[in-house]
Amino acid sequence: MTPAPIAVALDAPDLETAARWAALVTPHVSTVKVGLELYLRYGPDVIASVKGASGVQVFLDLKLHDIPNTVAGAASAVARLRPAILTVHAAGGPAMIRAAVEAAPHTEIAAVTILTSLTEVDLDRIGLAGPADAAVRRLAALSVEAGATALVCSPHEVSAVRAEVGDRIRLITPGVRPTGAATQDQARVATPERALADGADLLVIGRPITGSPDPGAAAAAIAASLRRSV
Numbered sequence: 589m590t591p592a593p594i595a596v597a598l599d600a601p602d603l604e605t606a607a608r609w610a611a612l613v614t615p616h617v618s619t620v621k622v623g624l625e626l627y628l629r630y631g632p633d634v635i636a637s638v639k640g641a642s643g644v645q646v647f648l649d650l651k652l653h654d655i656p657n658t659v660a661g662a663a664s665a666v667a668r669l670r671p672a673i674l675t676v677h678a679a680g681g682p683a684m685i686r687a688a689v690e691a692a693p694h695t696e697i698a699a700v701t702i703l704t705s706l707t708e709v710d711l712d713r714i715g716l717a718g719p720a721d722a723a724v725r726r727l728a729a730l731s732v733e734a735g736a737t738a739l740v741c742s743p744h745e746v747s748a749v750r751a752e753v754g755d756r757i758r759l760i761t762p763g764v765r766p767t768g769a770a771t772q773d774q775a776r777v778a779t780p781e782r783a784l785a786d787g788a789d790l791l792v793i794g795r796p797i798t799g800s801p802d803p804g805a806a807a808a809a810i811a812a813s814l815r816r817s818v
């Protein structure tokens with residue numbers, strides 16, 4: 589069976605747990621995601637540990653955000669690990685995004701538009717008043733112009749972003765919660781089936797899978813419900 593278009597967020601406190609989660613979910617999902625917690629604790633070795641023998645895609649979610657020269661250096665440093673996807677913040681601006689794209693030519697650069705944890709009240713307070721999708725669309729358009737071939741947005745904006753950037757850009761949505769699951773610190777959320785139907789290409793799901801007593805079964809159940817929904 590083809591693995592589901594899900595990136596499981598391996599936000600684990602230690603490498604053994606992350607590698608165990610990765611081994612349990614990889615028969616069912618296409619991708620595992622390494623974020624700041626794991627990478628800052630263990631460094632580059634974490635990539636080989638979570639990849640194991642399965643050859644699953646690794647998504648390195650470092651959300652780089654600095655001046656272009658610094659981001660170019662950071663992207664080039666991690667490019668040698670050959671992650672399938674590397675994130676940068678779209679708010680770093682076009683020159684910074686382009687610097688990452690040029691420094692990591694074999695990795696897909698995904699620009700994070702507006703974090704899925706932010707509410708419209710938060711956006712107002714940081715000077716981005718108005719509906720989230722207006723800011724997300726603007727950041728999406730500038731990121732693609734700068735060379736990003738993937739974008740991270742919430743499921744709430746995914747159809748608006750698809751209309752803005754077309755079919756060739758990969759849309760990645762965190763903020764995904766199966767019906768009835770706790771939203772935790774996520775603000776702009778939808779179910780996996782809704783996110784996929786609205787145009788997402790890759791769903792990022794962490795705690796609803798990794799917080800389950802059986803992460804493999806949780807991943808398999810979400811993958812099966814996605815197959816039934818298409």
Ligand SMILES: O=c1ccn([C@@H]2O[C@H](COP(=O)(O)O)[C@@H](O)[C@H]2O)c(=O)[nH]1
Pocket residue numbers: 597598599623649700702703704705740741762763764772774792793794795796
């Ligand atoms: O806007 C964003 C960008 C990245 N993330 C990351 O996705 C996962 C979500 O984990 P859950 O446990 O499913 O909430 C996490 O690693 C975030 O760093 C995001 O949530 N929102």
